[in-house]
Amino acid sequence: MLAYGLFLLSGLALGALYSLGGVGLVLLNRATGVLNFAYGAIGAVGAMVAWQILNWGGPEPLAWAASVGTGILLSLAFGKLLAPGLAHREPVVKAVATLGFAIALLGVMNLVWSITPRNISLTLDKQSIAVLGMRITGTRLLAIGAGIAITVLTGFLLARTRMGLMMRALADNREVASVLGVPIGKVETTAWSVSGALAGFTGLLFGDLVRLDPTVLTFLVIPIIATTVIGRLTSIPVTFAAGIGIGIIESMLTLYAPLMPFRVATPFVVAIVALMWMQRSRYLTFAGED
Amino acid sequence: MTNLEISSAAAEPNAGSPARLYVVGAGILGVLIVVSAIANGLWLKILTSVAIYTLTAASIALLYRRLGLVSLAQVAMMGIGGWVALRLAHGTNLPFEMNVLCGGLLAGLVGMVLSYPALRMRGLYLALVTLMAAGGFSVLINVIQFPNGGEGFAGFAVRSVAYMPRPLIAQSDTAYLRYCAVVTALGFLLIRWHETTRPGRAWAMIRRSEACAISAGVNVTLYKVWGLALSGFLAGIAGGLLAGNLQLLDARSFPAGESVLIFALTIVGGAWHWFGAILTAILYRLLPALLNDVGINGNAAYIIFGAALIHALMTAPAGLAGQLSDAAIAIVRRYTRGRA
Numbered sequence: 258m259l260a261y262g263l264f265l266l267s268g269l270a271l272g273a274l275y276s277l278g279g280v281g282l283v284l285l286n287r288a289t290g291v292l293n294f295a296y297g298a299i300g301a302v303g304a305m306v307a308w309q310i311l312n313w314g315g316p317e318p319l320a321w322a323a324s325v326g327t328g329i330l331l332s333l334a335f336g337k338l339l340a341p342g343l344a345h346r347e348p349v350v351k352a353v354a355t356l357g358f359a360i361a362l363l364g365v366m367n368l369v370w371s372i373t374p375r376n377i378s379l380t381l382d383k384q385s386i387a388v389l390g391m392r393i394t395g396t397r398l399l400a401i402g403a404g405i406a407i408t409v410l411t412g413f414l415l416a417r418t419r420m421g422l423m424m425r426a427l428a429d430n431r432e433v434a435s436v437l438g439v440p441i442g443k444v445e446t447t448a449w450s451v452s453g454a455l456a457g458f459t460g461l462l463f464g465d466l467v468r469l470d471p472t473v474l475t476f477l478v479i480p481i482i483a484t485t486v487i488g489r490l491t492s493i494p495v496t497f498a499a500g501i502g503i504g505i506i507e508s509m510l511t512l513y514a515p516l517m518p519f520r521v522a523t524p525f526v527v528a529i530v531a532l533m534w535m536q537r538s539r540y541l542t543f544a545g546e547d
Numbered sequence: 548m549t550n551l552e553i554s555s556a557a558a559e560p561n562a563g564s565p566a567r568l569y570v571v572g573a574g575i576l577g578v579l580i581v582v583s584a585i586a587n588g589l590w591l592k593i594l595t596s597v598a599i600y601t602l603t604a605a606s607i608a609l610l611y612r613r614l615g616l617v618s619l620a621q622v623a624m625m626g627i628g629g630w631v632a633l634r635l636a637h638g639t640n641l642p643f644e645m646n647v648l649c650g651g652l653l654a655g656l657v658g659m660v661l662s663y664p665a666l667r668m669r670g671l672y673l674a675l676v677t678l679m680a681a682g683g684f685s686v687l688i689n690v691i692q693f694p695n696g697g698e699g700f701a702g703f704a705v706r707s708v709a710y711m712p713r714p715l716i717a718q719s720d721t722a723y724l725r726y727c728a729v730v731t732a733l734g735f736l737l738i739r740w741h742e743t744t745r746p747g748r749a750w751a752m753i754r755r756s757e758a759c760a761i762s763a764g765v766n767v768t769l770y771k772v773w774g775l776a777l778s779g780f781l782a783g784i785a786g787g788l789l790a791g792n793l794q795l796l797d798a799r800s801f802p803a804g805e806s807v808l809i810f811a812l813t814i815v816g817g818a819w820h821w822f823g824a825i826l827t828a829i830l831y832r833l834l835p836a837l838l839n840d841v842g843i844n845g846n847a848a849y850i851i852f853g854a855a856l857i858h859a860l861m862t863a864p865a866g867l868a869g870q871l872s873d874a875a876i877a878i879v880r881r882y883t884r885g886r887a
Binding site: 292294339346347348349350353356363368472475476480482483519522525537 | 617663664667668670671672674675676678679680682683686687690802803804807808810811814844846847848849850851852853854855856857860861
């Protein structure tokens, strides 16, 4: 029974990480209409910068701040310099453009930090508390706590605040929103920075809990996108639930030998099944963009 | 440049006449055959993979150009084709061509399965479905591995690896490069044939408006499924050829990221011109090797790829091929005007 509990807890932590990533993606998509494939790469740069600072003997708070700061900086750089040029294009083109940013960032990371195994160790890794007779590390607890807190906060931001209203208006129709007096520049800056900060934060946690490797972290965006797909790229609560669910299934499958090797495919399988189910009665003949 | 080519270019500035197209295509094939005689060892292998990935890029460009579909799973399709080809090569005594063809057919079948979501979704959602499929495939193939002469259905042996036999007429690396180039050229002809006949007209109409296509009596479902099957088939053939190049395949070289990268490069190379696929494969396989050769880290290529993709999307939707062809037309125009 203890094994079940342990894998459940580690699944919760993994799921919280998927959710954190997913919430950042959904927020950006809700505000700007961009599905950011570079999300993982931005987080990876943040994690690598944090590792570099720790490696030079810098204090841990500085590493955290640097990771989040790098995320904001990179996200803003793309959002302010490149994204406006593509604002009038269809969603898939905008998404593919972020892919270009991801590939370029990956190239830079592999140049700067050549591929050698490294790991990051945070103070919280060494601290743990007991829950129902099981020990859980501080980092996992932080992931779970941050996942819940940030989901609630972002949900509140989008649904209840004026800024959230403007974000939704902007994503629906950029021209009409600007005619109505939505300050497009300001709203987009907010969306890209919040999403970038989340990317940096999540990237460092992933680097600590999963693996600190630029390529792995960059392409972690694919399972994260799987969680957002289930929420149709718009629903924060569904994305959160999907992330937690996928994380738990993926972790619990470790205990079932025949499916164990395939557990990493959980996000993809769940996402495809969910997508097919959601689209089951649609037949897109005269429909619009997607 | 001969008189004939100039006049035909001036007469039809955008697409070029089919006759000239075949001439240029044959020219490229000829260049490749000459190069294959000069290149050695490693470069032969790289050029062969350029020829093979040209076919993959063409299969991506076909979907993007004709149906407006973004497929992020073409490298996974290659993996399926490669798996079947290897499985048959180690399990039966069928000739190489037969194995590759079966691989292509199965990948085409998988393409038809992918058309099920494609009939219900398009744009971003469809791209995401193919991406999920590619992600799932990379997990699956890393568990079952590619057959290398082992026992059982999966045919994977940890030790005592057997190699896939190459076609009888192309045993050496040089001959195999030519062989792949010819197969890729046949693939191009197959695409060309589709585009100039009934399916091409149907696709053009679907791309413009599905409602119009239906009212004109086009079977939208049939031709969408057909397009995806053809694209999967071509990628599967490319996978089989790739298996023959190294005579085995490594599961680790089929992650979802590769499918994504080659799609990105197809946009950079240019999906609207047929030789864009060749440029794509050159960027994908030859450029990193060339950079390495002159002492620049191959990762620098990724930075170029990323920047080029964003540039292509923002300012040059027709990609490198479009820019080259526009430049060629501009030069030809200036030359002819100067003469007149």
